Each structure stands twice: as structure tokens, then as C-alpha cells.
Amino acid sequence: MKKILDSQGRLLGKLSILDVGAAIVILLVIVGIFFFPGTSGSVAQLGVATRPVEVDVVVRGLSIRNPQELIKQFQTKKKTNIIIRNQPYGQVDIKAVKELPRTVVVPQPDGSVKALPDPRKDTFSTDMVITLTGKAQITNNGPVLGNNKIKVGMPIELEGFDYDFNSSVIDVRIKS
Incomplete structure (x- = not known):
């Protein structure tokens, strides 16, 4: 059975831990932008005369x-x-x-x-x-x-x- 983490810091001998961490950060940023965009910052309000x-x-x-x-x-x-x-x-x-x-x-x-x-x-x-x-x-x-x-x-x-x-x-x- 292979080790999960080898001596060079690769997962299953193929992926670097740093590459996996960077991919997770990018994925979280994309999810944050598109699924939770926040407020528009407009001073106009709904229902205002x-x-x-x-x-x-x-x-x-x-x-x-x-x-x-x-x-x-x-x-x-x-x-x-x-x-x-x-x-x-x-x-x-x-x-x-x-x-x-x-x-x-x-x-x-x-x-x-x-x-x-x-x-x-x-x-x-x-x-x-x-x-x-x-x-x-x-x-x-x-x-x-x-x-x-x-x-x-x-x-x-x-x-x-x-x-x-x-x-x-x-x-x-x-x-x-």
C-alpha cells in the first residue's frame, strides 16, 4: 500500500499539497463571488418615494x-x-x-x-x-x-x- 504523503510532499505521489491548497482557495473565492455577492452598495432603497x-x-x-x-x-x-x-x-x-x-x-x-x-x-x-x-x-x-x-x-x-x-x-x- 502506498503512503498518502511521500517525502517530497505529494499526495499519493502525484499532486503537491501546495497545488491542492491553491485550488481550494481559488474554488472558495469563485463560490464567494458568484453565490454570495453581498449588497450592491446602492444608496437607493426599495419602497422609497x-x-x-x-x-x-x-x-x-x-x-x-x-x-x-x-x-x-x-x-x-x-x-x-x-x-x-x-x-x-x-x-x-x-x-x-x-x-x-x-x-x-x-x-x-x-x-x-x-x-x-x-x-x-x-x-x-x-x-x-x-x-x-x-x-x-x-x-x-x-x-x-x-x-x-x-x-x-x-x-x-x-x-x-x-x-x-x-x-x-x-x-x-x-x-x-
Whole structure:
């Protein structure tokens, strides 16, 4: 009768104990991944109310040759794609677009400062506030679009056929 383990550490003289151990570890990992995947990590929850939300985003210093053309495009198409934390959400509606006046801070002789209209005309830079609307899940921690919470200060990327720029959330309103 043969020994189960020979002097070189082989089972029945054919298989190494290390190879058998590695195969068992790989098999356990595969079983763990496919049969017990765990939670998805989503902040969205089942049974959570979905309500319309309006999100105001501000765009500061957008380098563009003709801002009026982009604003006109927003007003005619009324849709844009958004990306939140590098995760594409999809399309949302554009409710309103407002170009903000460019101002410069000018010190006054008495030590105070005033914001006056920027005298430079060809700066190729514009500021605007865009109101986006969509449906969000309302959780205890606030509204959630896709799998991302929407809160003031959060960066959102707007993307369309011929534009792609970042903005920042300045207001979130939950509609009834």
C-alpha cells in the first residue's frame, strides 16, 4: 500500500499539497463571488418615494466664444445629460437658463468695495445659472438621482452634443 504523503510532499505521489491548497482557495473565492455577492452598495432603497426635484447649478467662468448660442441651444432642446461623481445619470430637463452679469470688484476711496459691470467685452468667459428638473428618490439623507445624493456644493458635469463642462449645485428643491 502506498503512503498518502511521500517525502517530497505529494499526495499519493502525484499532486503537491501546495497545488491542492491553491485550488481550494481559488474554488472558495469563485463560490464567494458568484453565490454570495453581498449588497450592491446602492444608496437607493426599495419602497422609497420618487418625487420631482429642481436643482439649480451655477457655471462660473465657462470659456466659450458665443454664450448666447449655447443658451439658445439649452432653451430649444430643453434636455441635457448629467454626470454625478463620474457616474452617468442620464438625461434631465432644463427648466431655465439665466446668464449672470460679469462684474469686477472695485475698491472705493472710503475703503469699501463695489461690484461694477466688467468693462472688458471680449473675455470669452461667461457665468450662468441653470435649473434642471428630474425625478429623485427621497431618502432620510435627502434626494437621490441614480445612486448619488444631490446636495448643495456637489459638482455635476453637464454633457451634450457639443459641450461638456462642470457646474456646482447651489439649490435643491423637492416638489410635491
